[in-house]
Amino acid sequence: DVVLEARGITKIFGNHTALKGVDISFRRGEVHALLGENGAGKSTLIKILTGAYTPDGGTIELEGQPVSFTTPQQAQALGIGTVYQEVNLLPNMTVSDNLFIGRQPSAFGMVNRSATDAMARTVLAQYGLDIDVRAELSTYSVAIQQIVAIARAVELSGKVLILDEPTASLDRHEVEKLFEIIRTLKARGLAIVFITHFLDQVFELSDRVTVLRNGFRVGSEPVSALDRTG
Ligand code: ADP
């Protein structure tokens, strides 16, 4: 049940080829880890899949249809949401605005503030957050801001959620909470993709792992097929 599929993705920066014909596909209800050392091409690949970079070669299909997008907004509108390491939100705006601004104005933007705030509270409750949605986002911890970013990326028809090293600035307890949220979204049928450096996160959380090295895909396997001791 593939939702997003990329084939032959190539990306060239000056005289350096960062991605060399990479194939990758993401399935509904599956958590997919992207593993590889620094410089392997992981960030470049997810930036291409989320519209931040344009590939120099290759094709992308969403639910079997060829798609192309040149901005993260366009990718998001198709249901491909992303959360970067530096939380990509607006710290001086309210939590509520951060969730909904620029999204389907017919459903949210044009209604009054209290209705929008009530919607924000309802959405965040599903993520285990009970916070003041009228407070500035910056008043909350990085972990909470990241959950707001995930909610923003997923709500309103998200199909694919792509996370760049989501645990990088979280403590152990916050990581557990994040994993719980990821498992919930997986159960809702999303395809979830995350970059990690940690093998234990591959085994604990992921259904499938793709390894990149030096711009090539060196493997893509169901985690259940891997030998944990190997
Ligand atoms: P990873 O995320 O696996 O650490 P990256 O995708 O960030 O790897 O980088 C892959 C290669 O592409 C690296 O050699 C990196 O320096 C290069 N690269 C990434 N982004 C750019 C860019 N905007 N301009 C030039 N080179 C880049």
Ligand code: ADP
């Ligand atoms: P991000 O990963 O958020 O894009 P980076 O720190 O990777 O931020 O890059 C900051 C800026 O430098 C970006 O404009 C990016 O395109 C560029 N860049 C990243 N890696 C390289 C590189 N190896 N050579 C040249 N420019 C790069």
